[in-house]
Amino acid sequence: MAFQSEIREKSLLKNEKYMRVRTDDEYNWLSSEELKERLRFLNEPDADGEPDELRARLKDLERTRHWLVWHDHAGIASNGLMLFLLREVYDPAIHLTNDEYMAQNQISKRVDVQAVVEQPHLYMMGVCGSSDADQMLFIPTRQECLRGLSKPLQIQGVNIKDKMRFMNGDNPTVEFEDGTQKGGHRGCVGCDGDMRRSDDFEYMSH
Numbered sequence: 001m002a003f004q005s006e007i008r009e010k011s012l013l014k015n016e017k018y019m020r021v022r023t024d025d026e027y028n029w030l031s032s033e034e035l036k037e038r039l040r041f042l043n044e045p046d047a048d049g050e051p052d053e054l055r056a057r058l059k060d061l062e063r064t065r066h067w068l069v070w071h072d073h074a075g076i077a078s079n080g081l082m083l084f085l086l087r088e089v090y091d092p093a094i095h096l097t098n099d100e101y102m103a104q105n106q107i108s109k110r111v112d113v114q115a116v117v118e119q120p121h122l123y124m125m126g127v128c129g130s131s132d133a134d135q136m137l138f139i140p141t142r143q144e145c146l147r148g149l150s151k152p153l154q155i156q157g158v159n160i161k162d163k164m165r166f167m168n169g170d171n172p173t174v175e176f177e178d179g180t181q182k183g184g185h186r187g188c189v190g191c192d193g194d195m196r197r198s199d200d201f202e203y204m205s206h
Contacts, residue, residue, distance in 0.1 A: 005148060005151070007086065007121050007122060008149075008153055008162055009153060010121070011065075011088050011121055012153055012155055012160060015088070015095070015116070015117050016155055016156075017101075017105075018095050018096055018101060018113050018116060018117055019094055019095055019096065019155070020062055020093075020094055020095065020096055020100075021155060021156050021158050022059075022062060022158070023156075023157070023158065024059075027055050027058065027059050028055070030055065030058075032051045032054065035051060035054040035055055035058055036048070036054060038058055039054060039057065039058055039061075041092075042058075042061060042092065042093050044057070044061075060161075061093040061094070062093050062094050063094065063158060063159065063160055063161060064093075064094065064160070064161045064162070064163060065088060065089075065091070065094055065160060065161070065162050065163070066088070066089040066091055066162075066163050066164075066165040067086065067087070067088055067089065067162060067163070067164050067165070068086070068087055068088075068089050068165070069084060069085070069086055069164065070083075070084065070085035070086075070087075071083070071084055073128070073135065079127055080127065080128050080129045080134070081125055081126070081127060081128065082125070082126050082127075082128035082135065082138065083124070083125050084122070084123070084124040084125075085120050085122065085123055085124075086120065086121050086122040086124075087118050087119065087120045087121055088117055088118060088121070089117075089118065089165070090113065090114035090117045090118050094160075095113060095114075095117055096113055097113065098110065098111055098112065098113050101113050145164075146164055149161075149162045149163065149164060
């Protein structure tokens with residue numbers, strides 16, 4: 001838990017200059033039209049409502065970071081290995097765009113804010129079998145980390161929330177993480193093809 005909190009805090013300090021941090025007063029100064037325009041820019045499906053409601057929605061969006069876990073399982077020299085990578089996800093709601101960062105700092109050199117924000121914070125590799133029982137051994141630790149995300153961090157007097165929203169990896173890993181289609185005859189998360197008919201080209205091409 002302490003290790004996870006340390007990563008969150010380090011990331012917050014490292015990326016502070018790339019973040020959009022508004023005080024409550026700054027949100028109060030935004031007009032109803034400015035709130036709607038900002039929500040539409042962030043692709044919010046319903047940007048209509050009372051100003052107080054719009055203000056609360058925007059505040060929540062612009063004060064929430066998202067994290068991604070890359071998870072894979074590999075075999076090397078007859079040994080099973082569990083691989084993890086942890087990184088923050090760039091989000092224009094809470095992070096500055098390239099143009100905003102350049103204008104704010106009055107620089108002309110192009111800066112890729114997304115590339116900086118999404119630099120990995122943790123690589124982890126351990127010996128682990130490929131069975132479901134083996135791979136489930138890390139779940140209590142993952143649950144503890146997820147519970148720890150409920151504690152907000154502060155930057156410039158503003159509370160910042162963290163959410164573990166995304167996971168990626170190869171198909172077997174995705175199937176294990178989402179708990180569906182694990183094994184059986186429909187092993188691909190990208191289509192509904194029956195694997196028993198994988199030798200039927202006409203069927204599989206559709």
